[in-house]
Amino acid sequence: MIHNRTETKRRDFIKLMTLAGGSFAAMHALNLKTFAKEDIEALIKRNIPLVKLPYETSALAPYISEKTVKQHYNDHHLAYYKRLTGYLRKNPEYSNRELVDLIQKTRGGILLEDALHNFSTLLWNHNFYWQSMKPKGGILPPVKSQLSKRVVQVYGSIDNFKKAFKEKSMQLGIGWVWLVQVKYDLQIIRTKYSESPVPSPYPPLFGIDIWEHSYYMDYGADREKYVDAFLNNLINWQFAESNFVMMKKK
Ligand SMILES: [Fe+2]
Structure with missing residues:
Protein backbone atom coordinates (compact mmCIF):
# COMPACT_ATOMS: atom_id res chain seq x y z
CA MET A 1 0.00 0.00 0.00
CA ILE A 2 1.28 3.42 -0.89
CA HIS A 3 0.85 6.20 1.70
CA ASN A 4 1.23 9.79 0.79
CA ARG A 5 2.98 12.20 3.19
CA THR A 6 -0.26 13.55 4.67
CA GLU A 7 -1.52 10.08 5.48
CA THR A 8 1.78 9.19 7.13
CA LYS A 9 1.64 12.34 9.24
CA ARG A 10 -1.95 11.54 10.23
CA ARG A 11 -1.02 8.05 11.35
CA ASP A 12 1.96 9.36 13.30
CA PHE A 13 -0.33 11.87 14.97
CA ILE A 14 -2.82 9.19 16.02
CA LYS A 15 0.02 7.08 17.36
CA LEU A 16 1.39 9.99 19.37
CA MET A 17 -2.02 10.91 20.72
CA THR A 18 -2.65 7.33 21.81
CA LEU A 19 0.67 7.23 23.63
CA ALA A 20 -0.14 10.56 25.26
CA GLY A 21 -3.52 9.29 26.45
CA GLY A 22 -5.42 11.69 24.24
CA SER A 23 -8.92 10.99 22.97
CA PHE A 24 -10.03 10.99 19.36
CA ALA A 25 -12.33 13.90 20.17
CA ALA A 26 -9.37 15.85 21.42
CA MET A 27 -7.42 14.88 18.34
CA HIS A 28 -10.01 16.42 16.11
CA ALA A 29 -9.87 19.62 18.14
CA LEU A 30 -6.57 20.13 16.38
CA ASN A 31 -6.21 20.35 12.70
CA LEU A 32 -4.34 17.18 11.78
CA LYS A 33 -2.20 19.18 9.41
CA THR A 34 -0.68 20.91 12.45
CA PHE A 35 1.03 17.76 13.66
CA ALA A 36 4.42 18.77 12.37
CA LYS A 37 6.77 19.50 15.25
CA GLU A 38 7.50 23.00 14.02
CA ASP A 39 3.76 23.73 13.96
CA ILE A 40 3.35 22.63 17.57
CA GLU A 41 6.21 24.98 18.44
CA ALA A 42 4.47 27.78 16.56
CA LEU A 43 1.23 27.15 18.45
CA ILE A 44 3.05 27.22 21.78
CA LYS A 45 4.87 30.40 20.83
CA ARG A 46 1.61 32.05 19.76
CA ASN A 47 -0.48 30.96 22.75
CA ILE A 48 1.94 30.90 25.68
CA PRO A 49 3.48 34.34 26.30
CA LEU A 50 6.57 34.80 28.43
CA VAL A 51 6.86 38.43 29.50
CA LYS A 52 10.40 39.76 29.46
CA LEU A 53 11.34 41.94 32.37
CA PRO A 54 10.23 45.46 31.40
CA TYR A 55 13.27 46.94 33.21
CA GLU A 56 16.81 46.01 34.23
CA THR A 57 17.18 43.38 36.94
CA SER A 58 18.70 46.05 39.20
CA ALA A 59 16.00 48.64 38.51
CA LEU A 60 13.74 47.83 41.46
CA ALA A 61 16.54 48.17 44.04
CA PRO A 62 16.73 48.97 46.88
CA TYR A 63 13.11 47.82 47.33
CA ILE A 64 13.65 44.50 45.56
CA SER A 65 17.29 43.60 45.06
CA GLU A 66 18.85 42.53 41.79
CA LYS A 67 19.62 39.14 43.34
CA THR A 68 15.95 38.58 44.19
CA VAL A 69 14.72 39.72 40.77
CA LYS A 70 17.23 37.48 38.98
CA GLN A 71 16.44 34.45 41.09
CA HIS A 72 12.70 35.06 40.98
CA TYR A 73 12.63 35.51 37.21
CA ASN A 74 15.14 32.83 36.21
CA ASP A 75 14.57 30.15 38.81
CA HIS A 76 10.83 30.50 39.22
CA HIS A 77 9.08 32.38 36.41
CA LEU A 78 11.21 30.97 33.61
CA ALA A 79 11.06 27.51 35.15
CA TYR A 80 7.24 27.59 35.13
CA TYR A 81 7.31 28.56 31.45
CA LYS A 82 9.69 25.73 30.60
CA ARG A 83 7.69 23.17 32.56
CA LEU A 84 4.43 24.26 30.94
CA THR A 85 5.76 24.27 27.39
CA GLY A 86 7.42 20.91 28.05
CA TYR A 87 4.05 19.44 29.01
CA LEU A 88 2.44 20.98 25.91
CA ARG A 89 5.04 19.44 23.60
CA LYS A 90 4.26 16.03 25.06
CA ASN A 91 0.50 16.66 25.00
CA PRO A 92 -0.11 18.67 21.84
CA GLU A 93 -3.89 18.37 22.09
CA TYR A 94 -3.68 21.26 24.60
CA SER A 95 -1.34 23.43 22.56
CA ASN A 96 -4.00 25.17 20.49
CA ARG A 97 -5.39 26.98 23.54
CA GLU A 98 -4.39 30.47 24.59
CA LEU A 99 -2.99 30.74 28.12
CA VAL A 100 -6.14 32.00 29.87
CA ASP A 101 -8.25 29.48 27.98
CA LEU A 102 -5.86 26.74 29.09
CA ILE A 103 -6.26 27.89 32.72
CA GLN A 104 -10.03 27.64 32.36
CA LYS A 105 -9.99 24.31 30.55
CA THR A 106 -7.78 22.58 33.13
CA ARG A 107 -9.34 24.01 36.31
CA GLY A 108 -10.48 21.21 38.63
CA GLY A 109 -8.65 18.56 36.64
CA ILE A 110 -6.39 15.82 37.97
CA LEU A 111 -2.94 14.52 37.06
CA LEU A 112 -1.89 16.05 33.73
CA GLU A 113 -4.60 18.74 33.79
CA ASP A 114 -3.71 19.67 37.37
CA ALA A 115 -0.07 20.16 36.37
CA LEU A 116 -1.03 22.13 33.27
CA HIS A 117 -3.34 24.30 35.37
CA ASN A 118 -0.78 25.09 38.05
CA PHE A 119 2.00 25.96 35.62
CA SER A 120 -0.40 28.02 33.51
CA THR A 121 -1.61 30.08 36.45
CA LEU A 122 1.90 30.56 37.79
CA LEU A 123 3.05 31.75 34.39
CA TRP A 124 0.14 34.14 33.94
CA ASN A 125 0.51 35.52 37.47
CA HIS A 126 4.23 36.17 37.09
CA ASN A 127 3.78 37.74 33.66
CA PHE A 128 1.35 40.16 35.30
CA TYR A 129 3.40 40.72 38.46
CA TRP A 130 6.49 42.12 36.71
CA GLN A 131 4.32 44.55 34.76
CA SER A 132 2.58 45.62 37.96
CA MET A 133 5.82 47.24 39.13
CA LYS A 134 8.21 49.82 37.77
CA PRO A 135 11.23 51.77 39.01
CA LYS A 136 10.13 54.89 40.89
CA GLY A 137 6.61 53.55 41.01
CA GLY A 138 4.03 53.77 43.75
CA ILE A 139 2.90 57.25 42.82
CA LEU A 140 -0.70 57.49 41.67
CA PRO A 141 -1.44 59.14 38.33
CA PRO A 142 -2.80 62.69 38.54
CA VAL A 143 -6.12 63.04 40.28
CA LYS A 144 -7.81 63.56 36.92
CA SER A 145 -7.16 59.93 36.04
CA GLN A 146 -10.20 57.66 36.16
CA LEU A 147 -8.47 55.14 38.41
CA SER A 148 -7.26 57.73 40.93
CA LYS A 149 -10.81 59.02 41.24
CA ARG A 150 -12.22 55.54 41.75
CA VAL A 151 -9.61 54.57 44.38
CA VAL A 152 -10.48 57.65 46.43
CA GLN A 153 -14.23 57.20 45.91
CA VAL A 154 -14.16 53.54 46.94
CA TYR A 155 -11.66 53.67 49.82
CA GLY A 156 -12.04 57.25 51.01
CA SER A 157 -8.33 58.01 50.57
CA ILE A 158 -5.15 56.56 49.15
CA ASP A 159 -3.91 55.79 52.66
CA ASN A 160 -7.08 53.82 53.39
CA PHE A 161 -6.61 51.88 50.19
CA LYS A 162 -3.00 51.04 51.10
CA LYS A 163 -4.09 49.96 54.58
CA ALA A 164 -6.75 47.63 53.16
CA PHE A 165 -4.34 46.18 50.59
CA LYS A 166 -1.71 45.58 53.26
CA GLU A 167 -4.19 43.86 55.58
CA LYS A 168 -5.13 41.45 52.80
CA SER A 169 -1.47 40.83 52.01
CA MET A 170 -0.65 40.06 55.63
CA GLN A 171 -3.18 37.25 55.99
CA LEU A 172 -1.54 33.94 56.78
CA GLY A 173 -0.36 31.78 53.89
CA ILE A 174 1.27 32.19 50.50
CA GLY A 175 -0.36 33.31 47.29
CA TRP A 176 -1.25 36.54 45.56
CA VAL A 177 -3.14 39.77 46.23
CA TRP A 178 -4.85 41.70 43.45
CA LEU A 179 -6.72 44.92 42.90
CA VAL A 180 -9.57 44.03 40.57
CA GLN A 181 -12.23 46.07 38.88
CA VAL A 182 -15.73 44.80 39.49
CA LYS A 183 -17.84 46.72 37.02
CA TYR A 184 -17.45 50.28 38.33
CA ASP A 185 -16.27 49.16 41.76
CA LEU A 186 -12.82 48.09 42.97
CA GLN A 187 -12.02 45.11 45.16
CA ILE A 188 -8.89 43.71 46.78
CA ILE A 189 -8.88 39.96 46.47
CA ARG A 190 -6.49 37.18 47.39
CA THR A 191 -5.76 33.95 45.54
CA LYS A 192 -4.05 31.08 47.37
CA TYR A 193 -0.92 29.24 46.28
CA SER A 194 -0.72 29.22 42.48
CA GLU A 195 -4.34 30.18 41.81
CA SER A 196 -4.99 33.02 39.41
CA PRO A 197 -7.68 35.71 39.21
CA VAL A 198 -8.24 34.85 35.55
CA PRO A 199 -10.37 33.99 33.75
CA SER A 200 -12.95 36.22 35.35
CA PRO A 201 -15.36 38.91 34.22
CA TYR A 202 -13.48 41.07 36.74
CA PRO A 203 -9.82 40.97 35.76
CA PRO A 204 -7.06 42.49 37.87
CA LEU A 205 -5.48 45.93 37.59
CA PHE A 206 -2.27 44.93 39.36
CA TYR A 215 11.01 38.92 49.36
CA TYR A 216 12.84 36.59 51.73
CA MET A 217 16.37 37.45 50.59
CA ASP A 218 15.63 41.17 51.06
CA TYR A 219 13.32 41.26 54.06
CA GLY A 220 13.60 37.87 55.78
CA ALA A 221 10.23 36.98 57.26
CA ASP A 222 9.12 40.64 57.29
CA ARG A 223 6.45 40.51 54.61
CA GLU A 224 4.99 43.79 55.82
CA LYS A 225 8.11 45.71 54.80
CA TYR A 226 7.98 44.16 51.34
CA VAL A 227 4.31 45.05 50.92
CA ASP A 228 5.00 48.61 52.11
CA ALA A 229 7.78 48.94 49.53
CA PHE A 230 5.46 47.60 46.83
CA LEU A 231 2.68 50.02 47.73
CA ASN A 232 4.82 53.11 48.21
CA ASN A 233 7.65 52.66 45.71
CA LEU A 234 6.89 50.03 43.08
CA ILE A 235 3.27 49.86 41.89
CA ASN A 236 3.01 50.72 38.22
CA TRP A 237 -0.16 52.80 38.37
CA GLN A 238 0.05 53.58 34.68
CA PHE A 239 -0.18 49.85 33.96
CA ALA A 240 -3.15 49.60 36.35
CA GLU A 241 -4.77 52.63 34.73
CA SER A 242 -4.39 51.13 31.27
CA ASN A 243 -6.11 47.94 32.43
CA PHE A 244 -8.88 50.01 34.04
CA VAL A 245 -9.52 52.05 30.93
CA MET A 246 -9.38 49.03 28.65
CA MET A 247 -12.09 47.32 30.68
CA LYS A 248 -14.28 50.38 30.63
CA LYS A 249 -14.09 50.54 26.88
CA LYS A 250 -15.32 46.96 26.40
FE1 LIG B 1 6.83 34.11 42.40
Missing part, protein backbone atom coordinates in the same frame (compact mmCIF):
# COMPACT_ATOMS: atom_id res chain seq x y z
CA GLY A 207 -1.06 42.16 41.65
CA ILE A 208 1.64 41.24 44.14
CA ASP A 209 3.34 37.89 44.64
CA ILE A 210 3.47 37.06 48.36
CA TRP A 211 5.29 33.77 48.06
CA GLU A 212 8.42 33.95 50.23
CA HIS A 213 10.74 33.72 47.22
CA SER A 214 9.53 37.23 46.31
Whole structure:
Protein backbone atom coordinates (compact mmCIF):
# COMPACT_ATOMS: atom_id res chain seq x y z
CA MET A 1 0.00 0.00 0.00
CA ILE A 2 1.28 3.42 -0.89
CA HIS A 3 0.85 6.20 1.70
CA ASN A 4 1.23 9.79 0.79
CA ARG A 5 2.98 12.20 3.19
CA THR A 6 -0.26 13.55 4.67
CA GLU A 7 -1.52 10.08 5.48
CA THR A 8 1.78 9.19 7.13
CA LYS A 9 1.64 12.34 9.24
CA ARG A 10 -1.95 11.54 10.23
CA ARG A 11 -1.02 8.05 11.35
CA ASP A 12 1.96 9.36 13.30
CA PHE A 13 -0.33 11.87 14.97
CA ILE A 14 -2.82 9.19 16.02
CA LYS A 15 0.02 7.08 17.36
CA LEU A 16 1.39 9.99 19.37
CA MET A 17 -2.02 10.91 20.72
CA THR A 18 -2.65 7.33 21.81
CA LEU A 19 0.67 7.23 23.63
CA ALA A 20 -0.14 10.56 25.26
CA GLY A 21 -3.52 9.29 26.45
CA GLY A 22 -5.42 11.69 24.24
CA SER A 23 -8.92 10.99 22.97
CA PHE A 24 -10.03 10.99 19.36
CA ALA A 25 -12.33 13.90 20.17
CA ALA A 26 -9.37 15.85 21.42
CA MET A 27 -7.42 14.88 18.34
CA HIS A 28 -10.01 16.42 16.11
CA ALA A 29 -9.87 19.62 18.14
CA LEU A 30 -6.57 20.13 16.38
CA ASN A 31 -6.21 20.35 12.70
CA LEU A 32 -4.34 17.18 11.78
CA LYS A 33 -2.20 19.18 9.41
CA THR A 34 -0.68 20.91 12.45
CA PHE A 35 1.03 17.76 13.66
CA ALA A 36 4.42 18.77 12.37
CA LYS A 37 6.77 19.50 15.25
CA GLU A 38 7.50 23.00 14.02
CA ASP A 39 3.76 23.73 13.96
CA ILE A 40 3.35 22.63 17.57
CA GLU A 41 6.21 24.98 18.44
CA ALA A 42 4.47 27.78 16.56
CA LEU A 43 1.23 27.15 18.45
CA ILE A 44 3.05 27.22 21.78
CA LYS A 45 4.87 30.40 20.83
CA ARG A 46 1.61 32.05 19.76
CA ASN A 47 -0.48 30.96 22.75
CA ILE A 48 1.94 30.90 25.68
CA PRO A 49 3.48 34.34 26.30
CA LEU A 50 6.57 34.80 28.43
CA VAL A 51 6.86 38.43 29.50
CA LYS A 52 10.40 39.76 29.46
CA LEU A 53 11.34 41.94 32.37
CA PRO A 54 10.23 45.46 31.40
CA TYR A 55 13.27 46.94 33.21
CA GLU A 56 16.81 46.01 34.23
CA THR A 57 17.18 43.38 36.94
CA SER A 58 18.70 46.05 39.20
CA ALA A 59 16.00 48.64 38.51
CA LEU A 60 13.74 47.83 41.46
CA ALA A 61 16.54 48.17 44.04
CA PRO A 62 16.73 48.97 46.88
CA TYR A 63 13.11 47.82 47.33
CA ILE A 64 13.65 44.50 45.56
CA SER A 65 17.29 43.60 45.06
CA GLU A 66 18.85 42.53 41.79
CA LYS A 67 19.62 39.14 43.34
CA THR A 68 15.95 38.58 44.19
CA VAL A 69 14.72 39.72 40.77
CA LYS A 70 17.23 37.48 38.98
CA GLN A 71 16.44 34.45 41.09
CA HIS A 72 12.70 35.06 40.98
CA TYR A 73 12.63 35.51 37.21
CA ASN A 74 15.14 32.83 36.21
CA ASP A 75 14.57 30.15 38.81
CA HIS A 76 10.83 30.50 39.22
CA HIS A 77 9.08 32.38 36.41
CA LEU A 78 11.21 30.97 33.61
CA ALA A 79 11.06 27.51 35.15
CA TYR A 80 7.24 27.59 35.13
CA TYR A 81 7.31 28.56 31.45
CA LYS A 82 9.69 25.73 30.60
CA ARG A 83 7.69 23.17 32.56
CA LEU A 84 4.43 24.26 30.94
CA THR A 85 5.76 24.27 27.39
CA GLY A 86 7.42 20.91 28.05
CA TYR A 87 4.05 19.44 29.01
CA LEU A 88 2.44 20.98 25.91
CA ARG A 89 5.04 19.44 23.60
CA LYS A 90 4.26 16.03 25.06
CA ASN A 91 0.50 16.66 25.00
CA PRO A 92 -0.11 18.67 21.84
CA GLU A 93 -3.89 18.37 22.09
CA TYR A 94 -3.68 21.26 24.60
CA SER A 95 -1.34 23.43 22.56
CA ASN A 96 -4.00 25.17 20.49
CA ARG A 97 -5.39 26.98 23.54
CA GLU A 98 -4.39 30.47 24.59
CA LEU A 99 -2.99 30.74 28.12
CA VAL A 100 -6.14 32.00 29.87
CA ASP A 101 -8.25 29.48 27.98
CA LEU A 102 -5.86 26.74 29.09
CA ILE A 103 -6.26 27.89 32.72
CA GLN A 104 -10.03 27.64 32.36
CA LYS A 105 -9.99 24.31 30.55
CA THR A 106 -7.78 22.58 33.13
CA ARG A 107 -9.34 24.01 36.31
CA GLY A 108 -10.48 21.21 38.63
CA GLY A 109 -8.65 18.56 36.64
CA ILE A 110 -6.39 15.82 37.97
CA LEU A 111 -2.94 14.52 37.06
CA LEU A 112 -1.89 16.05 33.73
CA GLU A 113 -4.60 18.74 33.79
CA ASP A 114 -3.71 19.67 37.37
CA ALA A 115 -0.07 20.16 36.37
CA LEU A 116 -1.03 22.13 33.27
CA HIS A 117 -3.34 24.30 35.37
CA ASN A 118 -0.78 25.09 38.05
CA PHE A 119 2.00 25.96 35.62
CA SER A 120 -0.40 28.02 33.51
CA THR A 121 -1.61 30.08 36.45
CA LEU A 122 1.90 30.56 37.79
CA LEU A 123 3.05 31.75 34.39
CA TRP A 124 0.14 34.14 33.94
CA ASN A 125 0.51 35.52 37.47
CA HIS A 126 4.23 36.17 37.09
CA ASN A 127 3.78 37.74 33.66
CA PHE A 128 1.35 40.16 35.30
CA TYR A 129 3.40 40.72 38.46
CA TRP A 130 6.49 42.12 36.71
CA GLN A 131 4.32 44.55 34.76
CA SER A 132 2.58 45.62 37.96
CA MET A 133 5.82 47.24 39.13
CA LYS A 134 8.21 49.82 37.77
CA PRO A 135 11.23 51.77 39.01
CA LYS A 136 10.13 54.89 40.89
CA GLY A 137 6.61 53.55 41.01
CA GLY A 138 4.03 53.77 43.75
CA ILE A 139 2.90 57.25 42.82
CA LEU A 140 -0.70 57.49 41.67
CA PRO A 141 -1.44 59.14 38.33
CA PRO A 142 -2.80 62.69 38.54
CA VAL A 143 -6.12 63.04 40.28
CA LYS A 144 -7.81 63.56 36.92
CA SER A 145 -7.16 59.93 36.04
CA GLN A 146 -10.20 57.66 36.16
CA LEU A 147 -8.47 55.14 38.41
CA SER A 148 -7.26 57.73 40.93
CA LYS A 149 -10.81 59.02 41.24
CA ARG A 150 -12.22 55.54 41.75
CA VAL A 151 -9.61 54.57 44.38
CA VAL A 152 -10.48 57.65 46.43
CA GLN A 153 -14.23 57.20 45.91
CA VAL A 154 -14.16 53.54 46.94
CA TYR A 155 -11.66 53.67 49.82
CA GLY A 156 -12.04 57.25 51.01
CA SER A 157 -8.33 58.01 50.57
CA ILE A 158 -5.15 56.56 49.15
CA ASP A 159 -3.91 55.79 52.66
CA ASN A 160 -7.08 53.82 53.39
CA PHE A 161 -6.61 51.88 50.19
CA LYS A 162 -3.00 51.04 51.10
CA LYS A 163 -4.09 49.96 54.58
CA ALA A 164 -6.75 47.63 53.16
CA PHE A 165 -4.34 46.18 50.59
CA LYS A 166 -1.71 45.58 53.26
CA GLU A 167 -4.19 43.86 55.58
CA LYS A 168 -5.13 41.45 52.80
CA SER A 169 -1.47 40.83 52.01
CA MET A 170 -0.65 40.06 55.63
CA GLN A 171 -3.18 37.25 55.99
CA LEU A 172 -1.54 33.94 56.78
CA GLY A 173 -0.36 31.78 53.89
CA ILE A 174 1.27 32.19 50.50
CA GLY A 175 -0.36 33.31 47.29
CA TRP A 176 -1.25 36.54 45.56
CA VAL A 177 -3.14 39.77 46.23
CA TRP A 178 -4.85 41.70 43.45
CA LEU A 179 -6.72 44.92 42.90
CA VAL A 180 -9.57 44.03 40.57
CA GLN A 181 -12.23 46.07 38.88
CA VAL A 182 -15.73 44.80 39.49
CA LYS A 183 -17.84 46.72 37.02
CA TYR A 184 -17.45 50.28 38.33
CA ASP A 185 -16.27 49.16 41.76
CA LEU A 186 -12.82 48.09 42.97
CA GLN A 187 -12.02 45.11 45.16
CA ILE A 188 -8.89 43.71 46.78
CA ILE A 189 -8.88 39.96 46.47
CA ARG A 190 -6.49 37.18 47.39
CA THR A 191 -5.76 33.95 45.54
CA LYS A 192 -4.05 31.08 47.37
CA TYR A 193 -0.92 29.24 46.28
CA SER A 194 -0.72 29.22 42.48
CA GLU A 195 -4.34 30.18 41.81
CA SER A 196 -4.99 33.02 39.41
CA PRO A 197 -7.68 35.71 39.21
CA VAL A 198 -8.24 34.85 35.55
CA PRO A 199 -10.37 33.99 33.75
CA SER A 200 -12.95 36.22 35.35
CA PRO A 201 -15.36 38.91 34.22
CA TYR A 202 -13.48 41.07 36.74
CA PRO A 203 -9.82 40.97 35.76
CA PRO A 204 -7.06 42.49 37.87
CA LEU A 205 -5.48 45.93 37.59
CA PHE A 206 -2.27 44.93 39.36
CA GLY A 207 -1.06 42.16 41.65
CA ILE A 208 1.64 41.24 44.14
CA ASP A 209 3.34 37.89 44.64
CA ILE A 210 3.47 37.06 48.36
CA TRP A 211 5.29 33.77 48.06
CA GLU A 212 8.42 33.95 50.23
CA HIS A 213 10.74 33.72 47.22
CA SER A 214 9.53 37.23 46.31
CA TYR A 215 11.01 38.92 49.36
CA TYR A 216 12.84 36.59 51.73
CA MET A 217 16.37 37.45 50.59
CA ASP A 218 15.63 41.17 51.06
CA TYR A 219 13.32 41.26 54.06
CA GLY A 220 13.60 37.87 55.78
CA ALA A 221 10.23 36.98 57.26
CA ASP A 222 9.12 40.64 57.29
CA ARG A 223 6.45 40.51 54.61
CA GLU A 224 4.99 43.79 55.82
CA LYS A 225 8.11 45.71 54.80
CA TYR A 226 7.98 44.16 51.34
CA VAL A 227 4.31 45.05 50.92
CA ASP A 228 5.00 48.61 52.11
CA ALA A 229 7.78 48.94 49.53
CA PHE A 230 5.46 47.60 46.83
CA LEU A 231 2.68 50.02 47.73
CA ASN A 232 4.82 53.11 48.21
CA ASN A 233 7.65 52.66 45.71
CA LEU A 234 6.89 50.03 43.08
CA ILE A 235 3.27 49.86 41.89
CA ASN A 236 3.01 50.72 38.22
CA TRP A 237 -0.16 52.80 38.37
CA GLN A 238 0.05 53.58 34.68
CA PHE A 239 -0.18 49.85 33.96
CA ALA A 240 -3.15 49.60 36.35
CA GLU A 241 -4.77 52.63 34.73
CA SER A 242 -4.39 51.13 31.27
CA ASN A 243 -6.11 47.94 32.43
CA PHE A 244 -8.88 50.01 34.04
CA VAL A 245 -9.52 52.05 30.93
CA MET A 246 -9.38 49.03 28.65
CA MET A 247 -12.09 47.32 30.68
CA LYS A 248 -14.28 50.38 30.63
CA LYS A 249 -14.09 50.54 26.88
CA LYS A 250 -15.32 46.96 26.40
FE1 LIG B 1 6.83 34.11 42.40
